[in-house]
Amino acid sequence: MSSETTASTNTALRDNAEVAEALGRHYSAGFVTEIEMTGLPPGLDEETIRQLSAIKREPEWMTEWRLKAYRHWLGMPQPDWAKLKMDAIDYQAISYYAAPKKKPKSLDEVDPALLETYEKLGVPLHERAALAGVAVDAVFDSVSVGTTFRKQLAEAGVIFCSMSEAIREHPELVQQYLGSVVPPGDNFFAALNSAVFSDGSFVFIPKGVRCPMELSTYFRINAQNTGQFERTLIIAEEGAHVSYLEGCTAPKRDENQLHAAVVELVALERAQIKYSTVQNWYPGDENGVGGIYNLVTKRGDCRGDDSKISWTQVETGSAITWKYPSVVLRGDRSVGEFHSVALTHHFQQADTGTKMIHIGKDTKSKIVSKGISAGKSNNSYRGLVKVEKGASGARNYTSCDSLLIGKQCGAHTFPYMEVKNPTAIVEHEATTSKISDDQMFYCRSRGIREEDAVSMIVDGFCKQVFRELPMEFAVEAKKLLEVSLEGAVG
Amino acid sequence: MLKIENLHARVEGKEILKGLSLTVNPGEVHAIMGPNGAGKSTLGNVLCGRPGYEVTAGSVMLDDVNLLELEPEARAAAGVFLALQYPVEIPGVNNTYFLRTALNAQRKARGEKELDSMAFLKLVREKLKVMQISDELLHRAVNEGFSGGEKKRNETFQMALLEPRLAILDETDSGLDIDALKQVSAGVNALRSPERSFLVITHYQRLLDYIEPDFVHVLADGKIVESGDKTLALKLEEHGYAWVSERAPQAAGARA
Numbered sequence: 001m002s003s004e005t006t007a008s009t010n011t012a013l014r015d016n017a018e019v020a021e022a023l024g025r026h027y028s029a030g031f032v033t034e035i036e037m038t039g040l041p042p043g044l045d046e047e048t049i050r051q052l053s054a055i056k057r058e059p060e061w062m063t064e065w066r067l068k069a070y071r072h073w074l075g076m077p078q079p080d081w082a083k084l085k086m087d088a089i090d091y092q093a094i095s096y097y098a099a100p101k102k103k104p105k106s107l108d109e110v111d112p113a114l115l116e117t118y119e120k121l122g123v124p125l126h127e128r129a130a131l132a133g134v135a136v137d138a139v140f141d142s143v144s145v146g147t148t149f150r151k152q153l154a155e156a157g158v159i160f161c162s163m164s165e166a167i168r169e170h171p172e173l174v175q176q177y178l179g180s181v182v183p184p185g186d187n188f189f190a191a192l193n194s195a196v197f198s199d200g201s202f203v204f205i206p207k208g209v210r211c212p213m214e215l216s217t218y219f220r221i222n223a224q225n226t227g228q229f230e231r232t233l234i235i236a237e238e239g240a241h242v243s244y245l246e247g248c249t250a251p252k253r254d255e256n257q258l259h260a261a262v263v264e265l266v267a268l269e270r271a272q273i274k275y276s277t278v279q280n281w282y283p284g285d286e287n288g289v290g291g292i293y294n295l296v297t298k299r300g301d302c303r304g305d306d307s308k309i310s311w312t313q314v315e316t317g318s319a320i321t322w323k324y325p326s327v328v329l330r331g332d333r334s335v336g337e338f339h340s341v342a343l344t345h346h347f348q349q350a351d352t353g354t355k356m357i358h359i360g361k362d363t364k365s366k367i368v369s370k371g372i373s374a375g376k377s378n379n380s381y382r383g384l385v386k387v388e389k390g391a392s393g394a395r396n397y398t399s400c401d402s403l404l405i406g407k408q409c410g411a412h413t414f415p416y417m418e419v420k421n422p423t424a425i426v427e428h429e430a431t432t433s434k435i436s437d438d439q440m441f442y443c444r445s446r447g448i449r450e451e452d453a454v455s456m457i458v459d460g461f462c463k464q465v466f467r468e469l470p471m472e473f474a475v476e477a478k479k480l481l482e483v484s485l486e487g488a489v490g
Numbered sequence: 491m492l493k494i495e496n497l498h499a500r501v502e503g504k505e506i507l508k509g510l511s512l513t514v515n516p517g518e519v520h521a522i523m524g525p526n527g528a529g530k531s532t533l534g535n536v537l538c539g540r541p542g543y544e545v546t547a548g549s550v551m552l553d554d555v556n557l558l559e560l561e562p563e564a565r566a567a568a569g570v571f572l573a574l575q576y577p578v579e580i581p582g583v584n585n586t587y588f589l590r591t592a593l594n595a596q597r598k599a600r601g602e603k604e605l606d607s608m609a610f611l612k613l614v615r616e617k618l619k620v621m622q623i624s625d626e627l628l629h630r631a632v633n634e635g636f637s638g639g640e641k642k643r644n645e646t647f648q649m650a651l652l653e654p655r656l657a658i659l660d661e662t663d664s665g666l667d668i669d670a671l672k673q674v675s676a677g678v679n680a681l682r683s684p685e686r687s688f689l690v691i692t693h694y695q696r697l698l699d700y701i702e703p704d705f706v707h708v709l710a711d712g713k714i715v716e717s718g719d720k721t722l723a724l725k726l727e728e729h730g731y732a733w734v735s736e737r738a739p740q741a742a743g744a745r746a
Contacts, residue, residue, distance in 0.1 A: 356626035437541065442578040445538050446588075446648065447596035458527060460582030460631065 021079035028483075030282060033117045033222050037141075044091050046070065051197055052097050056164050056198075059171060059321075061239055069184035069194030076188045082322050082351040083380045083412060086293065089258060096196045098223035100140040114140060118218065120451070122135040136202055137217045141226055144199045149213065159204040159240075163231050166202035166386040172382055173204055177235055181264035181301045181328070186187045190297040193229045193262045199228035200261070205271075206239035216245040219259075221281070227258040234264070238304065243274040245473060248281050248317065254290045256319060257282075261296045269304030269331065274312070278477055281317035283484075286375075288347025291319025298325035300362075302334035310337035311354065312468040314477040315447035319348060321413050324382065326355035329363035329391075336365040337466040341477070343458075343484055344377030344409070353383035353414075358424070367398040370462050373409035374485060380412040387424040394424040402432040403461050405454065405485070455482045491516045491687055492656055497548035498712075499529075499536045506532045508712030509548070514610035514656070517684040521698055522691045523723060524709035525731040532576060533709070534660040536705075538572045539565050543638045552656060553675050555586030566592075568598035573645040580632040582610040585644070588632045589651055596652065617650045620678045646677040657681070658689045663697040675700030686687065693729040 048161040053063040084181030126180050136147035144162030153160050167174050184194035201217040265273050284291025300309035312323040338354035355366035385396045402411035414428050435457050443453035466474045492514040499507040506529045514520050524530050535541045539562040550557045594604040634643050706723045708716040
């Protein structure tokens with residue numbers, strides 16, 4: 001009798017320990033900043049858009065551009081082809097603009113609460129304390145609160161500012177390029193973004209300039225019931241080079257929040273753009289409550305000959321991730337690359353991949369995708385390689401690997417290919433593996449604890465992609481994976 | 491040092507070890523031989539705590555530590571090492587990094603100071619010299635794309651670096667040609683010391699030409715049925731395992 005009691009107590013203790021471990025899943029960015037905010041009430045109609053445009057002191061053409069996108073959006077159905085289970089989004093329940101009340105004129109005037117927020121996230125905005133060699137644009141809810149190293153960049157002729165500022169200060173560039181890669185009517189979420197986008201980063205690298213430092217944008221969602229609709233536009237003129245990195249976090253909340261961004265990249269002749277993402281939006285808790293819906297359209301246009309665009313992404317956050325950073329290989333001999341690590345745990349879902357559209361001659365693309373699923377999550381790779389008629393000599397190499405941790409998760413691969421030119425060579429390799437019991441025992445028999453063994457094996461699995469990230473961020477990404485996998489074994 | 495008493499163990503509900511007893515003193519090399527399915531590899535796995543191997547009776551003491559109570563990683567820290575018959579590949583994980591993680595995990599568990607990369611590299615160089623292994627294997631991912639010989643050599647190198655008190659070699663000779671066998675054996679012999687004991691599990695006598703055992707035991711149907719010095723291995727080679735099974739009921743009877 002007494003031994004039975006002991007046994008059941010032990011089981012209960014163990015269960016509690018597991019629950020405690022899962023609850024303790026460490027999302028260190030989950031705090032809320034107390035700051036006085038101003039914004040628009042929830043709801044969306046033409047008036048909302050006019051108000052938004054007015055708050056941002058936008059020129060008439062911008063307001064019209066938004067309204068046109070909005071009218072287009074009204075006629076579009078929300079797509080449902082992805083392998084995602086998603087609650088219906090009530091677009092009238094979302095507030096489309098939220099911003100800290102005090103408007104700083106320069107970095108020195110930024111609210112200390114905000115500075116502290118970014119400090120805590122490991123992105124100090126004081127240039128003294130800033131990451132060496134990295135200029136940061138900090139976007140807080142719907143607005144950019146500051147951009148560092150602007151003076152040094154300006155000396156090199158580089159424009160790095162918020163999108164709102166670019167619309168006012170560099171209208172000719174914005175008018176020329178905005179929507180030229182992702183047209184307002186491209187897809188449902190891109191149309192919504194075009195209508196209501198609030199802020200984001202604008203980068204312009206003039207002809208022949210190699211950007212003297214890494215550029216980065218840090219997106220932070222803070223306000224409740226707000227959607228973040230950022231818009232980023234990067235233009236690299238002939239022979240220009242730039243490396244850009246974005247990071248994202250949000251507080252822990254029980255409601256799902258919407259993040260619908262559009263990113264456009266334009267590379268002219270011989271230009272190179274390297275775009276890296278470390279996405280750590282709040283993923284929801286271990287029961288699948290809360291978390292960000294990350295529904296994003298990212299596309300690069302290799303508009304000039306011999307240009308190159310590469311996407312590198314490490315995705316560990318969000319309840320739902322739905323995005324396909326793509327490259328249109330228009331220029332002859334242009335190169336597109338996509339390196340991705342997508343990790344899902346608990347009830348997270350990801351449907352992500354890329355599109356490589358070969359139009360120019362002798363264009364090359366390379367896709368390396370690593371999906372890691374743990375818990376009860378679902379992780380899908382969806383990719384399209386399209387070779388148009390005129391793209392003679394086009395080459396593509398795709399390698400797509402999935403790693404499963406545990407027995408309740410899923411990994412899926414949906415590769416699509418459309419090849420209209422007989423000289424093209426398209427290669428696809430896919431593997432699915434599990435962290436095998438043999439691998440675990442091997443590590444443990446050498447003295448390595450289970451959790452450490454899992455991080456080590458996952459790190460090895462992702463190595464090919466981590467190599468593509470700028471040094472500091474590779475370290476960051478590795479840590480992020482470790483944290484995201486806490487509680488994945490045992 | 492190692493004292494196994496009346497060990498019974500099951501795998502997938504099937505009893506494999508049926509009352510195995512064995513005592514190994516410091517510095518001794520014991521060979522465990524026996525026909526296929528006798529339980530040789532099970533013994534190695536049970537000693538290291540591999541999940542799926544269930545001990546139903548008996549005890550295993552390493553000095554005053556009850557090994558059966560420890561997780562596999564704690565047994566490693568206590569000084570048990572298993573050189574696997576089929577070493578596992580871990581793609582993308584650098585061999586040196588793996589070894590340093592393992593060594594430091596063990597040191598940490600024992601309350602010793604972890605080695606920084608400089609101190610670790612120094613240790614690696616020393617061991618490479620002793621083992622006469624080129625450092626080329628260290629720059630590759632753990633066992634990834636290694637030949638059979640390279641995998642076994644890598645196991646031996648891990649053993650050299652982790653400096654176990656009890657090293658268990660599970661069919662280390664399987665899949666090796668004669669040159670590789672000589673190399674691996676030379677590595678093992680270089681690690682023999684008065685403090686370190688070996689359990690050499692093998693199907694064939696030929697390994698014992700290179701790693702000379704102090705004792706040879708024959709394992710049949712989950713028990714040790716015959717023990718002797720190295721000449722026992724030669725007798726086995728001559729008569730085959732059938733000779734032992736014929737004698738087995740007698741041996742078992744004599745013990746009871």
